[in-house]
Amino acid sequence: MEKKLEREFLSDFEKNQNIAHKICRIYTTNQDDHNDLFQEITIQVWKSYSKFRRDAKFSTWMYRVALNTAISLYRKSTKRIKYQNIDDFAYKIKATDYDQTEEFQLEALYKAMHQLNDIDKALIYLYLENKPYEEISETLGISSINARVRMNRAKEKLKKILSP
């Protein structure tokens, strides 16, 4: 039973790992912290995976666990934690024909998001991921009206940073 659950988790997580990578890029500013947070998200998703009901989409559920980890559980420590040979992993550089200008603009967007507070980061991230307000308010635990009001403010802040 445990083995089956583990296999399902690995398959689901591998397919959706970009959710965690994006959150790591938003909430951290260097490679070590990115790896730390990614590791913690992986642990937390696995720890609560048995509670995941198949009636919801795995990705929807993973947004919540990953954001919870980034906002509430992860505490940047000055002392590096020892993670399991993560440095030994050979990062696979994907050959991509991704537009250079778009890559530059994406980098600018991440830099601008780094200047927002943790809650605004989550709001903008969910907006960029096209999440409906109902899901945003459920993920954050605030009312739908508050989510809309706050989203507008966060967007204004981001716009100001992007076009000073």
Place this chain on the structure above:
Amino acid sequence: MDLLDKYKKIWNNHPKDTREFSSEEIYKLAHSKSSSIVKWIFIIGLIEFVVLNSSCFFIDMSEALSMYKKMGLIKFIYYSQIIFYIIVFYFLMTFYKNYKKISTTDSIQTLMTKIIKTRKTVRNYVLFNLSYFVLIMIVVTIASINTNFDNLSHKEILIITIITIVITVLILAVLWLFYQLLYGILLKKLNTNYKKLADLNSEK
């Protein structure tokens, strides 16, 4: 087109991360040790429970008991210890129950509320211990003055009282500072985020 709509379009073309992990690597990461603040609150909480309750091992209890007997405090110490351990047991149960309720599948605000509640149990436990310590200090001081009342001058009684108050306040201040520092550092980020969400909900 709105500026953010343009960026949203770019976001939709977000390339895969260059550090994609294989399922073997994800397996290793998932089974590594967590360094989340919830785990630290649990460890620190347990240490506090153990350290505060094991102080009797470092004190010469037989000497303390004969001193209490001499001052006529033996019954008071006996009954207050029973009440003390019942309350400690209650705190331990609450701490464990709150800790078990913490779940990353909750909404962000619910999760933060539960973490803060768990920490508050430990804070209340420490406050209870400090209050018990103050109560014992006051009772022992009064009893020792009463026992030696005939041999002490008013000046000596005043000096003993002042010294006891100063020592008690000093110990309390050091413990409180240490405690604030410990949880202050650990929960700085969480408290800030919690306040932001709480402010958001209180807005009309």
